Amino acid sequence: MPETAVASADAGLSLKELARRHGLSYSGRLPSLPEYTRQLWEYRHFIRAHAGAKITSSLGNTKLGAVWQVLTPVINAAVYYVIFGLVLNTHKSMDNFISYLCIGVFVFQFTQSSVQIGMNSITGNIGMIRALHFPRATLPISAALVEIRNFMVALIVLFGIVLVDGEPLTFQWLLVAPILLLQSIFNIGLIMFMARYVTKMSDVRQLVPFIMRFWLYGSAVLYPVTQFESVLKGWMLQVVEANPMLVFIELYRHALLEGTTLANVPAVLWIQAVAWSVVVGILGFVYFWRGEKGYGRG
Amino acid sequence: MADNERVPTVIADDAHIIYRVLQGPGAGNSPLASFKRIATRTKNSNIREVHAVKGVSFVAYRGEAIGLIGTNGSGKSTLLRAVAGLLPVSRGGIYAAGQPSLLGVNAALMNELPGDQNVELGCLAMGMSPAEVKAKKDEIIEFSGINEKGDFSSLPMRTYSSGMSARLRFSIAAAKQHDVLLIDEALATGDASFRKRSEARVRELRAQAGTVFLVSHSEQSIRDTCERCIWLEAGSIRADGPTADVMKEYEAFSRR
Numbered sequence: 242m243p244e245t246a247v248a249s250a251d252a253g254l255s256l257k258e259l260a261r262r263h264g265l266s267y268s269g270r271l272p273s274l275p276e277y278t279r280q281l282w283e284y285r286h287f288i289r290a291h292a293g294a295k296i297t298s299s300l301g302n303t304k305l306g307a308v309w310q311v312l313t314p315v316i317n318a319a320v321y322y323v324i325f326g327l328v329l330n331t332h333k334s335m336d337n338f339i340s341y342l343c344i345g346v347f348v349f350q351f352t353q354s355s356v357q358i359g360m361n362s363i364t365g366n367i368g369m370i371r372a373l374h375f376p377r378a379t380l381p382i383s384a385a386l387v388e389i390r391n392f393m394v395a396l397i398v399l400f401g402i403v404l405v406d407g408e409p410l411t412f413q414w415l416l417v418a419p420i421l422l423l424q425s426i427f428n429i430g431l432i433m434f435m436a437r438y439v440t441k442m443s444d445v446r447q448l449v450p451f452i453m454r455f456w457l458y459g460s461a462v463l464y465p466v467t468q469f470e471s472v473l474k475g476w477m478l479q480v481v482e483a484n485p486m487l488v489f490i491e492l493y494r495h496a497l498l499e500g501t502t503l504a505n506v507p508a509v510l511w512i513q514a515v516a517w518s519v520v521v522g523i524l525g526f527v528y529f530w531r532g533e534k535g536y537g538r539g
Numbered sequence: 540m541a542d543n544e545r546v547p548t549v550i551a552d553d554a555h556i557i558y559r560v561l562q563g564p565g566a567g568n569s570p571l572a573s574f575k576r577i578a579t580r581t582k583n584s585n586i587r588e589v590h591a592v593k594g595v596s597f598v599a600y601r602g603e604a605i606g607l608i609g610t611n612g613s614g615k616s617t618l619l620r621a622v623a624g625l626l627p628v629s630r631g632g633i634y635a636a637g638q639p640s641l642l643g644v645n646a647a648l649m650n651e652l653p654g655d656q657n658v659e660l661g662c663l664a665m666g667m668s669p670a671e672v673k674a675k676k677d678e679i680i681e682f683s684g685i686n687e688k689g690d691f692s693s694l695p696m697r698t699y700s701s702g703m704s705a706r707l708r709f710s711i712a713a714a715k716q717h718d719v720l721l722i723d724e725a726l727a728t729g730d731a732s733f734r735k736r737s738e739a740r741v742r743e744l745r746a747q748a749g750t751v752f753l754v755s756h757s758e759q760s761i762r763d764t765c766e767r768c769i770w771l772e773a774g775s776i777r778a779d780g781p782t783a784d785v786m787k788e789y790e791a792f793s794r795r
């Protein structure tokens with residue numbers, strides 16, 4: 242009888258062997274990296290809808306709504322201007338210090354808030370993760386899109402500040418587009434790294450504000466980059482000047498300002514920026530993908 | 540032969556599932572303490588582990604409808620989440636044919652968003668294409684009945700009663716066809732008329748699905764739909780067999 246033949250073929254097998262015999266797949270199986278990337282592409286509509294939803298719900302929460310998007314960077318810049326421009330008077334030798342400062346503050350803020358939002362992109366969506374099936378990397382990517390969009394609003398404010406400060410509008414401003422692309426890839430890598438890292442080590446949450454402040458001081462945001470050259474020498478100077486945030490900020494300054502002294506010649510800055518965004522982008526993605534099946538645990 | 544051949548669709552092999560819970564900020568949460576733990580790679584003492592499922596093994600076959608019973612907190616929802624691949628198994632393994640889908644009332648949506656936008660988002664998250672979503676959206680809202688008392692689908696979910704949001708969640712999840720279907724207390728949602736509608740919908744899905752797992756506190760719906768029953772207690776299987784037998788044991792246990 243065929244029935245007994247089937248039954249006896251299955252009999253005596255361990256559960257694991259039985260599963261293999263019938264082609265069942267392990268529920269925690271990690272898709273390969275190309276397969277995962279393809280899934281992400283198929284979920285692009287979900288990413289867009291999720292990012293859009295985040296933006297509308299964040300705007301709906303406050304009375305002034307969209308106005309805050311513009312106001313926050315402006316207030317930030319004003320505070321720094323009062324402290325570093327008027328009180329400490331760091332800018333004796335520079336006539337475009339306001340633009341110089343604002344570019345640093347805005348660009349740094351872009352990455353800083355990406356890091357912060359990255360820490361919540363898994364832990365803040367745990368209910369959805371435990372209920373529905375979708376590639377988890379869609380969440381950090383949608384978080385990154387929200388940040389990119391916010392930064393584009395801030396950029397328009399920044400352009401206004403730079404123009405009012407007396408800088409001419411030149412073709413070089415177009416360079417902002419590729420820099421923005423590179424920094425965005427860099428940020429996505431960081432967000433993905435943070436998203437998984439906090440699920441393994443929730444302690445980093447406490448340390449991130451300190452790390453970010455340290456990073457801020459090392460990125461020539463609040464004072465001219467030339468100050469590093471007067472206090473550091475040799476390899477130490479090279480290490481500080483290879484700092485990705487410093488590189489991105491310098492590139493934006495190169496694009497928007499006339500006659501600023503850069504940390505390096507533009508060609509070197511471009512190479513550094515491409516290297517940073519490729520390395521951080523890929524490593525962050527691979528690191529996140531490796532943890533794909535564990536995010537439901539919280 | 541085809542009738543009698545038993546094809547396994549879900550296999551659990553000594554599966555253990557452990558939740559990690561981070562307790563709120565307390566002592567030892569200063570940056571310095573955090574730094575020390577990261578440097579020495581020690582675990583945060585604020586993290587507690589909940590061993591929710593302890594070594595469960597079973598084989599589910601194509602065409603079966605299996606009821607999952609047990610007292611509150613015995614690990615039924617947890618087990619279903621793991622079968623769906625939403626929660627990782629800490630030890631042992633769970634194997635499944637295709638991608639099992641969980642039909643739960645707990646599917647979290649975004650509370651700040653209006654109902655119709657949540658429908659779109661939920662459908663996209665289940666892997667539907669934008670065209671499918673568009674085609675199904677009105678049907679889903681209609682089925683959930685949230686618009687029966689006014690235009691609620693354009694109000695944020697936080698303004699819904701808990702029954703309304705549970706109905707919407709169920710309607711979203713039930714909009715898709717599933718191979719292995721896991722139903723978690725979904726039938727208990729909402730008022731009588733919605734319950735009737737949702738039971739009919741589940742029967743429809745069941746007829747098309749290969750295997751069904753059903754968690755329900757309604758003894759009747761388990762007796763009606765499931766020929767086999769697994770009784771889970773404190774994370775372990777207490778009984779697994781024909782519904783009538785297992786139910787009898789379970790009733791004797793819960794009367795005590």
Ligand SMILES: Nc1ncnc2c1ncn2[C@@H]1O[C@H](COP(=O)(O)OP(=O)(O)O)[C@@H](O)[C@H]1O
Binds near residue numbers: 558590591609613615
């Ligand atoms: N998100 C969670 N975090 C930590 N523990 C949880 C979580 N969800 C459930 N548990 C615990 O796991 C056990 C089983 O819960 P659950 O699977 O929801 O039970 P049931 O669905 O059978 O009522 C319970 O002890 C519960 O406290």
Ligand SMILES: [Mg+2]
Binds near residue numbers: 615616617
């Ligand atoms: Mg439950």
